[in-house]
Amino acid sequence: MTALSDARDAATLAALPDLEAIDLLLPDMNGLLRGKRVTRQALDKVFADGVCLPMSLIATDITGNTVEETGLGYDIGDEDRICRPVPGSLRPVPWTPRPTAQLLLAMEDGAGGLFEANPRQVLARVVQRFADLGLTPVVAIELEFYLFDRLPDAHGRPQPAINPNTGARNTSTQVYSIEDLDDNRDFIDAVAAVCRAQDIPADTAVAEYAPGQFEINLRHRADALQACDDAVMLKRAIKAVAQRQSLQASFMAKPLVDQAGSGLHVHVSLLDAQGSNVFAGTAQAPAAPLLHAIGGLQASAADTMLLFAPHANSYRRYVPNAFVPLGRSWGYNNRTVAMRIPHSDAANTRIEHRIAGADANVYLACAAVLAGMLHGLEQRLDPGPPIVGNAYVQTEQHDPHWRGSIEDFLGSAFIAEHFGERFRHLYGQQKRKEQRGFDTQVTDLDYAWYLRAV
Numbered sequence: 001m002t003a004l005s006d007a008r009d010a011a012t013l014a015a016l017p018d019l020e021a022i023d024l025l026l027p028d029m030n031g032l033l034r035g036k037r038v039t040r041q042a043l044d045k046v047f048a049d050g051v052c053l054p055m056s057l058i059a060t061d062i063t064g065n066t067v068e069e070t071g072l073g074y075d076i077g078d079e080d081r082i083c084r085p086v087p088g089s090l091r092p093v094p095w096t097p098r099p100t101a102q103l104l105l106a107m108e109d110g111a112g113g114l115f116e117a118n119p120r121q122v123l124a125r126v127v128q129r130f131a132d133l134g135l136t137p138v139v140a141i142e143l144e145f146y147l148f149d150r151l152p153d154a155h156g157r158p159q160p161a162i163n164p165n166t167g168a169r170n171t172s173t174q175v176y177s178i179e180d181l182d183d184n185r186d187f188i189d190a191v192a193a194v195c196r197a198q199d200i201p202a203d204t205a206v207a208e209y210a211p212g213q214f215e216i217n218l219r220h221r222a223d224a225l226q227a228c229d230d231a232v233m234l235k236r237a238i239k240a241v242a243q244r245q246s247l248q249a250s251f252m253a254k255p256l257v258d259q260a261g262s263g264l265h266v267h268v269s270l271l272d273a274q275g276s277n278v279f280a281g282t283a284q285a286p287a288a289p290l291l292h293a294i295g296g297l298q299a300s301a302a303d304t305m306l307l308f309a310p311h312a313n314s315y316r317r318y319v320p321n322a323f324v325p326l327g328r329s330w331g332y333n334n335r336t337v338a339m340r341i342p343h344s345d346a347a348n349t350r351i352e353h354r355i356a357g358a359d360a361n362v363y364l365a366c367a368a369v370l371a372g373m374l375h376g377l378e379q380r381l382d383p384g385p386p387i388v389g390n391a392y393v394q395t396e397q398h399d400p401h402w403r404g405s406i407e408d409f410l411g412s413a414f415i416a417e418h419f420g421e422r423f424r425h426l427y428g429q430q431k432r433k434e435q436r437g438f439d440t441q442v443t444d445l446d447y448a449w450y451l452r453a454v
Helices: 007-014 040-049 055-059 119-132 178-183 185-198 224-244 288-299 301-308 313-317 362-379 402-410 413-419 421-439 444-451
Strands: 021-027 033-039 051-054 080-085 100-107 136-149 202-207 213-218 247-250 264-271 330-332 339-341 351-353
Touching: 021 040, 021 224, 033 040, 033 051, 040 051, 040 080, 051 055, 051 100, 055 421, 100 119, 100 224, 119 136, 119 224, 119 362, 119 413, 136 224, 136 362, 178 185, 178 202, 185 202, 185 224, 213 224, 224 247, 224 362, 264 362, 288 301, 288 330, 288 339, 288 351, 288 362, 301 362, 301 402, 301 413, 301 421, 313 402, 362 413, 402 421, 413 421
Parallel strands: 021 100, 330 339
Antiparallel strands: 021 033, 051 080, 080 100, 136 213, 136 247, 136 264, 202 213, 264 351, 339 351
Protein backbone atom coordinates (compact mmCIF):
# COMPACT_ATOMS: atom_id res chain seq x y z
CA MET A 1 0.00 0.00 0.00
CA THR A 2 1.31 3.43 -0.94
CA ALA A 3 2.13 5.64 2.05
CA LEU A 4 0.55 9.01 1.36
CA SER A 5 1.04 12.16 3.41
CA ASP A 6 -2.27 13.67 2.26
CA ALA A 7 -5.49 12.13 3.58
CA ARG A 8 -7.41 13.15 0.44
CA ASP A 9 -5.02 11.26 -1.82
CA ALA A 10 -5.19 8.23 0.48
CA ALA A 11 -9.00 8.29 0.39
CA THR A 12 -9.03 8.60 -3.42
CA LEU A 13 -6.62 5.71 -3.80
CA ALA A 14 -8.63 3.54 -1.41
CA ALA A 15 -11.77 4.23 -3.46
CA LEU A 16 -10.05 3.03 -6.64
CA PRO A 17 -9.09 -0.61 -5.93
CA ASP A 18 -9.02 -1.50 -9.65
CA LEU A 19 -6.85 1.47 -10.68
CA GLU A 20 -4.62 0.63 -13.65
CA ALA A 21 -3.07 3.91 -14.87
CA ILE A 22 -2.30 7.40 -13.61
CA ASP A 23 -1.84 10.52 -15.73
CA LEU A 24 0.90 12.70 -14.22
CA LEU A 25 0.11 16.28 -15.22
CA LEU A 26 2.51 19.24 -15.27
CA PRO A 27 0.84 22.48 -16.45
CA ASP A 28 3.33 24.49 -18.53
CA MET A 29 3.52 28.25 -19.00
CA ASN A 30 0.86 28.11 -21.72
CA GLY A 31 -1.41 26.15 -19.40
CA LEU A 32 -1.04 22.98 -21.49
CA LEU A 33 -0.82 19.72 -19.59
CA ARG A 34 2.39 17.79 -20.15
CA GLY A 35 3.69 14.74 -18.32
CA LYS A 36 3.57 10.94 -18.31
CA ARG A 37 1.13 8.07 -17.97
CA VAL A 38 2.30 5.42 -15.49
CA THR A 39 0.95 2.15 -14.20
CA ARG A 40 -0.56 1.66 -10.77
CA GLN A 41 2.57 -0.23 -9.76
CA ALA A 42 4.70 2.86 -10.51
CA LEU A 43 2.58 5.15 -8.33
CA ASP A 44 4.37 4.12 -5.12
CA LYS A 45 7.66 5.34 -6.56
CA VAL A 46 6.10 8.58 -7.82
CA PHE A 47 4.89 9.46 -4.32
CA ALA A 48 8.14 8.38 -2.72
CA ASP A 49 10.71 9.75 -5.16
CA GLY A 50 8.89 11.92 -7.69
CA VAL A 51 9.28 11.55 -11.45
CA CYS A 52 11.85 13.06 -13.82
CA LEU A 53 10.72 15.41 -16.58
CA PRO A 54 12.77 17.76 -18.80
CA MET A 55 13.10 21.20 -17.25
CA SER A 56 12.44 22.71 -20.69
CA LEU A 57 8.83 21.45 -20.58
CA ILE A 58 7.85 24.40 -18.39
CA ALA A 59 8.60 26.89 -21.20
CA THR A 60 7.79 24.73 -24.23
CA ASP A 61 6.12 26.83 -26.92
CA ILE A 62 2.52 26.42 -28.06
CA THR A 63 3.61 24.05 -30.87
CA GLY A 64 5.42 21.74 -28.42
CA ASN A 65 8.98 22.77 -29.24
CA THR A 66 11.76 23.71 -26.83
CA VAL A 67 12.47 27.44 -26.72
CA GLU A 68 16.26 27.58 -26.81
CA GLU A 69 16.23 31.28 -26.01
CA THR A 70 15.10 30.44 -22.46
CA GLY A 71 18.37 28.68 -21.73
CA LEU A 72 16.53 25.51 -20.65
CA GLY A 73 17.35 23.42 -23.72
CA TYR A 74 20.74 22.63 -25.24
CA ASP A 75 22.51 25.16 -23.00
CA ILE A 76 21.99 22.89 -19.98
CA GLY A 77 21.88 19.60 -21.83
CA ASP A 78 18.07 19.53 -21.68
CA GLU A 79 18.44 18.21 -18.15
CA ASP A 80 15.68 16.68 -16.06
CA ARG A 81 14.18 17.94 -12.84
CA ILE A 82 12.33 15.97 -10.20
CA CYS A 83 8.59 16.63 -10.24
CA ARG A 84 6.59 15.70 -7.16
CA PRO A 85 2.84 15.23 -6.64
CA VAL A 86 0.77 18.21 -5.54
CA PRO A 87 -0.78 16.98 -2.27
CA GLY A 88 -4.51 16.33 -2.52
CA SER A 89 -4.64 16.39 -6.34
CA LEU A 90 -5.15 12.66 -7.02
CA ARG A 91 -8.50 12.30 -8.77
CA PRO A 92 -10.30 9.58 -10.76
CA VAL A 93 -10.57 10.01 -14.53
CA PRO A 94 -14.09 8.74 -15.26
CA TRP A 95 -14.05 9.19 -19.04
CA THR A 96 -11.41 6.54 -19.81
CA PRO A 97 -12.21 2.91 -20.80
CA ARG A 98 -9.90 1.49 -18.11
CA PRO A 99 -9.68 2.63 -14.47
CA THR A 100 -7.47 5.73 -14.50
CA ALA A 101 -6.61 8.60 -12.19
CA GLN A 102 -4.76 11.88 -12.61
CA LEU A 103 -2.25 13.68 -10.41
CA LEU A 104 -0.88 17.20 -10.64
CA LEU A 105 2.88 17.66 -10.44
CA ALA A 106 5.14 20.49 -9.27
CA MET A 107 8.70 20.79 -10.59
CA GLU A 108 11.65 21.17 -8.22
CA ASP A 109 14.61 23.48 -8.78
CA GLY A 110 17.43 21.00 -8.24
CA ALA A 111 18.22 22.26 -4.74
CA GLY A 112 15.23 20.77 -2.94
CA GLY A 113 12.87 23.70 -3.44
CA LEU A 114 10.16 24.28 -6.02
CA PHE A 115 11.16 25.74 -9.40
CA GLU A 116 10.45 29.46 -9.14
CA ALA A 117 9.14 29.80 -12.71
CA ASN A 118 6.64 26.97 -12.45
CA PRO A 119 3.26 28.74 -12.93
CA ARG A 120 1.68 27.24 -9.82
CA GLN A 121 4.70 28.30 -7.76
CA VAL A 122 4.53 31.83 -9.21
CA LEU A 123 0.98 32.07 -7.88
CA ALA A 124 2.00 30.54 -4.54
CA ARG A 125 4.59 33.27 -3.98
CA VAL A 126 2.06 36.02 -4.62
CA VAL A 127 -0.43 34.36 -2.26
CA GLN A 128 2.28 34.16 0.40
CA ARG A 129 2.75 37.92 0.23
CA PHE A 130 -0.91 38.33 1.14
CA ALA A 131 -0.46 35.86 3.99
CA ASP A 132 2.44 37.95 5.27
CA LEU A 133 -0.02 40.84 5.54
CA GLY A 134 -2.59 38.69 7.33
CA LEU A 135 -4.85 38.55 4.25
CA THR A 136 -6.40 35.62 2.39
CA PRO A 137 -7.64 35.97 -1.20
CA VAL A 138 -10.95 34.24 -1.89
CA VAL A 139 -11.02 33.32 -5.59
CA ALA A 140 -13.60 32.05 -8.04
CA ILE A 141 -12.98 31.33 -11.73
CA GLU A 142 -15.41 31.62 -14.65
CA LEU A 143 -14.52 29.98 -17.97
CA GLU A 144 -16.14 30.54 -21.36
CA PHE A 145 -15.66 28.10 -24.24
CA TYR A 146 -17.10 26.91 -27.54
CA LEU A 147 -18.46 23.53 -28.54
CA PHE A 148 -17.74 22.82 -32.20
CA ASP A 149 -18.31 19.93 -34.54
CA ARG A 150 -15.30 17.62 -34.38
CA LEU A 151 -14.94 18.07 -38.16
CA PRO A 152 -14.06 21.49 -39.67
CA ASP A 153 -15.99 23.07 -42.53
CA ALA A 154 -14.91 22.99 -46.18
CA HIS A 155 -12.39 25.77 -45.49
CA GLY A 156 -10.81 23.97 -42.57
CA ARG A 157 -12.42 26.27 -40.01
CA PRO A 158 -14.42 25.32 -36.93
CA GLN A 159 -18.15 25.02 -37.41
CA PRO A 160 -21.07 24.83 -34.99
CA ALA A 161 -22.12 21.39 -33.88
CA ILE A 162 -25.32 19.78 -35.08
CA ASN A 163 -28.14 20.41 -32.63
CA PRO A 164 -29.17 16.98 -31.29
CA ASN A 165 -32.82 18.06 -31.08
CA THR A 166 -33.24 19.76 -34.47
CA GLY A 167 -30.68 17.86 -36.55
CA ALA A 168 -29.44 21.18 -37.97
CA ARG A 169 -26.31 23.18 -37.20
CA ASN A 170 -26.71 25.91 -34.63
CA THR A 171 -26.62 29.31 -36.32
CA SER A 172 -27.87 31.49 -33.47
CA THR A 173 -28.20 31.52 -29.73
CA GLN A 174 -30.29 33.11 -27.05
CA VAL A 175 -28.04 34.35 -24.28
CA TYR A 176 -28.80 32.56 -20.99
CA SER A 177 -31.27 30.39 -22.90
CA ILE A 178 -32.56 27.38 -20.97
CA GLU A 179 -33.54 25.79 -24.29
CA ASP A 180 -29.91 25.91 -25.45
CA LEU A 181 -28.91 24.19 -22.22
CA ASP A 182 -31.62 21.59 -22.78
CA ASP A 183 -30.38 20.97 -26.33
CA ASN A 184 -26.91 20.25 -24.91
CA ARG A 185 -28.11 18.40 -21.83
CA ASP A 186 -26.06 15.26 -22.58
CA PHE A 187 -22.84 17.24 -22.68
CA ILE A 188 -23.61 19.41 -19.65
CA ASP A 189 -24.79 16.46 -17.58
CA ALA A 190 -21.66 14.47 -18.49
CA VAL A 191 -19.42 17.37 -17.43
CA ALA A 192 -21.36 17.68 -14.18
CA ALA A 193 -20.85 13.97 -13.51
CA VAL A 194 -17.09 14.30 -14.02
CA CYS A 195 -17.04 17.31 -11.70
CA ARG A 196 -18.76 15.29 -8.97
CA ALA A 197 -16.30 12.43 -9.41
CA GLN A 198 -13.29 14.76 -9.32
CA ASP A 199 -14.61 17.05 -6.58
CA ILE A 200 -14.55 20.06 -8.91
CA PRO A 201 -16.92 22.67 -7.42
CA ALA A 202 -18.71 23.69 -10.62
CA ASP A 203 -22.11 25.15 -9.81
CA THR A 204 -23.43 27.11 -12.81
CA ALA A 205 -23.69 26.55 -16.56
CA VAL A 206 -25.05 29.20 -18.92
CA ALA A 207 -25.44 29.60 -22.68
CA GLU A 208 -23.43 32.60 -23.84
CA TYR A 209 -23.61 35.05 -26.75
CA ALA A 210 -22.74 32.81 -29.71
CA PRO A 211 -23.88 29.48 -31.15
CA GLY A 212 -22.27 26.72 -29.11
CA GLN A 213 -20.68 29.09 -26.58
CA PHE A 214 -21.07 28.28 -22.89
CA GLU A 215 -19.77 29.37 -19.51
CA ILE A 216 -19.21 27.16 -16.48
CA ASN A 217 -18.56 28.81 -13.12
CA LEU A 218 -16.62 27.43 -10.19
CA ARG A 219 -17.52 28.14 -6.59
CA HIS A 220 -15.21 30.42 -4.65
CA ARG A 221 -12.43 29.05 -2.49
CA ALA A 222 -10.33 30.67 0.22
CA ASP A 223 -7.36 28.98 -1.44
CA ALA A 224 -6.27 30.56 -4.73
CA LEU A 225 -4.07 27.60 -5.66
CA GLN A 226 -6.92 25.14 -5.23
CA ALA A 227 -9.28 27.43 -7.15
CA CYS A 228 -6.88 27.39 -10.10
CA ASP A 229 -6.32 23.63 -9.80
CA ASP A 230 -10.10 23.29 -10.10
CA ALA A 231 -10.07 25.34 -13.31
CA VAL A 232 -7.24 23.28 -14.82
CA MET A 233 -9.11 20.04 -14.08
CA LEU A 234 -12.37 21.51 -15.37
CA LYS A 235 -10.81 22.46 -18.72
CA ARG A 236 -9.44 18.95 -19.11
CA ALA A 237 -12.82 17.45 -18.23
CA ILE A 238 -14.71 19.66 -20.69
CA LYS A 239 -12.34 18.75 -23.53
CA ALA A 240 -12.49 15.05 -22.72
CA VAL A 241 -16.28 14.90 -22.49
CA ALA A 242 -16.60 16.82 -25.75
CA GLN A 243 -14.26 14.39 -27.51
CA ARG A 244 -16.26 11.39 -26.29
CA GLN A 245 -19.40 12.98 -27.75
CA SER A 246 -17.75 13.65 -31.14
CA LEU A 247 -17.42 17.35 -30.36
CA GLN A 248 -14.48 19.69 -29.93
CA ALA A 249 -14.32 22.07 -26.98
CA SER A 250 -12.12 25.11 -27.52
CA PHE A 251 -10.94 27.75 -25.09
CA MET A 252 -9.45 29.82 -27.93
CA ALA A 253 -10.00 33.50 -27.17
CA LYS A 254 -11.52 34.40 -30.55
CA PRO A 255 -12.27 31.35 -32.69
CA LEU A 256 -14.86 33.07 -34.92
CA VAL A 257 -14.40 36.53 -36.37
CA ASP A 258 -18.10 37.46 -36.28
CA GLN A 259 -18.94 35.96 -32.88
CA ALA A 260 -18.15 36.72 -29.26
CA GLY A 261 -14.76 35.85 -27.80
CA SER A 262 -14.28 33.67 -24.74
CA GLY A 263 -13.03 35.10 -21.46
CA LEU A 264 -11.59 33.97 -18.16
CA HIS A 265 -13.08 36.06 -15.35
CA VAL A 266 -11.39 36.07 -11.96
CA HIS A 267 -13.48 37.00 -8.90
CA VAL A 268 -11.57 38.03 -5.78
CA SER A 269 -12.43 39.19 -2.29
CA LEU A 270 -10.00 39.50 0.63
CA LEU A 271 -10.39 38.17 4.15
CA ASP A 272 -8.51 39.57 7.13
CA ALA A 273 -7.17 37.47 10.03
CA GLN A 274 -10.64 37.46 11.63
CA GLY A 275 -12.28 36.19 8.44
CA SER A 276 -13.96 39.49 7.55
CA ASN A 277 -14.03 40.73 3.96
CA VAL A 278 -11.91 43.91 3.81
CA PHE A 279 -13.71 44.87 0.57
CA ALA A 280 -17.11 44.95 2.32
CA GLY A 281 -19.00 48.10 1.46
CA THR A 282 -21.51 49.70 -0.87
CA ALA A 283 -21.43 51.82 -3.99
CA GLN A 284 -22.22 54.82 -1.81
CA ALA A 285 -19.52 53.96 0.74
CA PRO A 286 -16.84 51.74 -0.86
CA ALA A 287 -14.13 50.33 1.38
CA ALA A 288 -10.71 51.92 1.01
CA PRO A 289 -8.96 48.55 0.39
CA LEU A 290 -11.35 47.88 -2.49
CA LEU A 291 -10.46 51.20 -4.12
CA HIS A 292 -6.73 50.66 -3.59
CA ALA A 293 -6.88 47.16 -5.07
CA ILE A 294 -8.65 48.45 -8.17
CA GLY A 295 -6.09 51.22 -8.48
CA GLY A 296 -3.34 48.62 -8.45
CA LEU A 297 -5.03 46.61 -11.19
CA GLN A 298 -5.20 49.75 -13.30
CA ALA A 299 -1.55 50.63 -12.66
CA SER A 300 -0.30 47.11 -13.54
CA ALA A 301 -2.56 46.50 -16.55
CA ALA A 302 0.08 47.12 -19.23
CA ASP A 303 2.77 45.13 -17.42
CA THR A 304 0.53 42.09 -16.98
CA MET A 305 -1.33 42.18 -20.32
CA LEU A 306 0.77 39.35 -21.74
CA LEU A 307 -0.41 37.08 -18.91
CA PHE A 308 -4.04 37.89 -19.69
CA ALA A 309 -3.57 37.70 -23.48
CA PRO A 310 -0.68 35.31 -24.16
CA HIS A 311 -1.26 34.39 -27.82
CA ALA A 312 -1.64 36.07 -31.19
CA ASN A 313 -5.32 35.12 -31.31
CA SER A 314 -5.86 36.59 -27.83
CA TYR A 315 -5.78 40.10 -29.23
CA ARG A 316 -8.53 39.47 -31.77
CA ARG A 317 -10.94 39.31 -28.82
CA TYR A 318 -10.45 43.00 -27.96
CA VAL A 319 -13.09 44.61 -30.15
CA PRO A 320 -15.64 47.31 -29.24
CA ASN A 321 -19.13 46.55 -28.01
CA ALA A 322 -18.49 42.86 -27.28
CA PHE A 323 -18.51 42.94 -23.46
CA VAL A 324 -14.70 42.83 -23.57
CA PRO A 325 -12.91 45.61 -21.67
CA LEU A 326 -10.84 47.91 -23.85
CA GLY A 327 -9.65 50.13 -21.03
CA ARG A 328 -8.93 50.10 -17.31
CA SER A 329 -12.25 51.33 -16.04
CA TRP A 330 -14.20 50.03 -13.09
CA GLY A 331 -17.76 50.20 -11.89
CA TYR A 332 -20.59 48.60 -9.99
CA ASN A 333 -22.78 45.98 -11.68
CA ASN A 334 -21.45 47.05 -15.09
CA ARG A 335 -20.26 44.56 -17.75
CA THR A 336 -18.65 47.21 -19.96
CA VAL A 337 -15.79 47.85 -17.49
CA ALA A 338 -12.56 45.94 -16.87
CA MET A 339 -12.95 45.66 -13.10
CA ARG A 340 -16.58 45.00 -12.24
CA ILE A 341 -18.04 44.98 -8.75
CA PRO A 342 -20.88 42.47 -9.13
CA HIS A 343 -24.23 42.95 -7.44
CA SER A 344 -24.11 41.46 -3.94
CA ASP A 345 -24.71 42.28 -0.33
CA ALA A 346 -22.06 44.42 1.34
CA ALA A 347 -20.32 41.53 3.11
CA ASN A 348 -19.72 39.68 -0.17
CA THR A 349 -18.27 42.59 -2.14
CA ARG A 350 -15.69 41.38 -4.64
CA ILE A 351 -13.80 42.39 -7.77
CA GLU A 352 -14.54 40.61 -11.03
CA HIS A 353 -11.50 41.02 -13.28
CA ARG A 354 -12.67 40.70 -16.91
CA ILE A 355 -9.56 41.28 -19.07
CA ALA A 356 -8.15 37.76 -19.48
CA GLY A 357 -9.11 35.47 -22.33
CA ALA A 358 -10.07 31.83 -21.81
CA ASP A 359 -6.75 30.90 -23.46
CA ALA A 360 -4.72 32.34 -20.57
CA ASN A 361 -2.85 30.16 -18.09
CA VAL A 362 -5.21 30.34 -15.13
CA TYR A 363 -2.39 30.25 -12.53
CA LEU A 364 -0.61 33.16 -14.19
CA ALA A 365 -3.77 35.17 -14.84
CA CYS A 366 -4.80 34.77 -11.19
CA ALA A 367 -1.28 35.66 -10.03
CA ALA A 368 -1.38 38.81 -12.19
CA VAL A 369 -4.73 39.86 -10.71
CA LEU A 370 -3.56 39.28 -7.16
CA ALA A 371 -0.19 40.99 -7.70
CA GLY A 372 -1.94 44.05 -9.13
CA MET A 373 -4.28 44.20 -6.16
CA LEU A 374 -1.37 43.82 -3.74
CA HIS A 375 0.49 46.66 -5.45
CA GLY A 376 -2.53 48.91 -5.07
CA LEU A 377 -2.99 48.03 -1.42
CA GLU A 378 0.66 48.68 -0.62
CA GLN A 379 0.78 51.98 -2.53
CA ARG A 380 -2.76 53.08 -1.58
CA LEU A 381 -3.59 53.86 -5.21
CA ASP A 382 -6.72 55.75 -6.24
CA PRO A 383 -8.73 54.26 -9.15
CA GLY A 384 -10.79 57.39 -9.78
CA PRO A 385 -14.58 57.41 -9.87
CA PRO A 386 -16.56 54.37 -11.02
CA ILE A 387 -18.11 54.37 -14.48
CA VAL A 388 -21.88 54.50 -14.62
CA GLY A 389 -23.29 53.43 -17.98
CA ASN A 390 -21.37 52.60 -21.14
CA ALA A 391 -17.62 52.56 -20.48
CA TYR A 392 -16.88 52.26 -24.20
CA VAL A 393 -17.97 55.84 -24.81
CA GLN A 394 -16.82 57.36 -21.53
CA THR A 395 -13.22 56.18 -21.23
CA GLU A 396 -10.04 55.98 -23.25
CA GLN A 397 -10.00 52.76 -25.24
CA HIS A 398 -6.77 50.78 -25.56
CA ASP A 399 -5.82 48.77 -28.63
CA PRO A 400 -3.43 46.12 -27.28
CA HIS A 401 -1.07 44.22 -29.56
CA TRP A 402 0.92 41.05 -28.96
CA ARG A 403 4.34 42.47 -29.83
CA GLY A 404 3.83 45.51 -27.62
CA SER A 405 2.64 43.38 -24.70
CA ILE A 406 5.74 41.19 -24.99
CA GLU A 407 8.04 44.20 -24.90
CA ASP A 408 6.12 45.73 -21.98
CA PHE A 409 6.44 42.44 -20.11
CA LEU A 410 10.16 41.98 -20.73
CA GLY A 411 10.89 45.54 -19.62
CA SER A 412 8.61 45.51 -16.58
CA ALA A 413 10.05 46.17 -13.13
CA PHE A 414 6.62 45.22 -11.74
CA ILE A 415 6.90 41.71 -13.22
CA ALA A 416 10.45 41.29 -11.93
CA GLU A 417 9.37 42.31 -8.42
CA HIS A 418 6.24 40.19 -8.15
CA PHE A 419 7.09 37.23 -10.38
CA GLY A 420 10.88 37.14 -10.41
CA GLU A 421 13.45 38.04 -13.04
CA ARG A 422 13.89 34.44 -14.11
CA PHE A 423 10.20 33.97 -14.76
CA ARG A 424 10.14 37.26 -16.68
CA HIS A 425 12.99 36.02 -18.87
CA LEU A 426 11.58 32.53 -19.49
CA TYR A 427 8.01 33.57 -20.21
CA GLY A 428 9.04 36.61 -22.23
CA GLN A 429 11.43 34.61 -24.42
CA GLN A 430 8.83 31.91 -24.94
CA LYS A 431 6.31 34.48 -26.15
CA ARG A 432 8.85 36.35 -28.26
CA LYS A 433 9.72 33.14 -30.11
CA GLU A 434 6.05 32.33 -30.68
CA GLN A 435 5.39 35.85 -31.93
CA ARG A 436 8.26 35.76 -34.40
CA GLY A 437 7.22 32.36 -35.68
CA PHE A 438 3.61 33.47 -36.09
CA ASP A 439 4.54 36.65 -37.92
CA THR A 440 6.59 34.77 -40.55
CA GLN A 441 3.61 32.70 -41.69
CA VAL A 442 1.95 33.48 -45.04
CA THR A 443 -1.81 33.26 -44.49
CA ASP A 444 -4.82 32.84 -46.76
CA LEU A 445 -5.52 36.53 -46.26
CA ASP A 446 -2.09 37.38 -47.68
CA TYR A 447 -3.01 35.56 -50.88
CA ALA A 448 -6.53 37.02 -51.01
CA TRP A 449 -5.31 40.60 -50.62
CA TYR A 450 -1.93 40.67 -52.32
CA LEU A 451 -1.22 37.75 -54.69
CA ARG A 452 -2.92 39.30 -57.71
CA ALA A 453 -3.39 42.90 -56.61
CA VAL A 454 0.28 43.77 -56.25
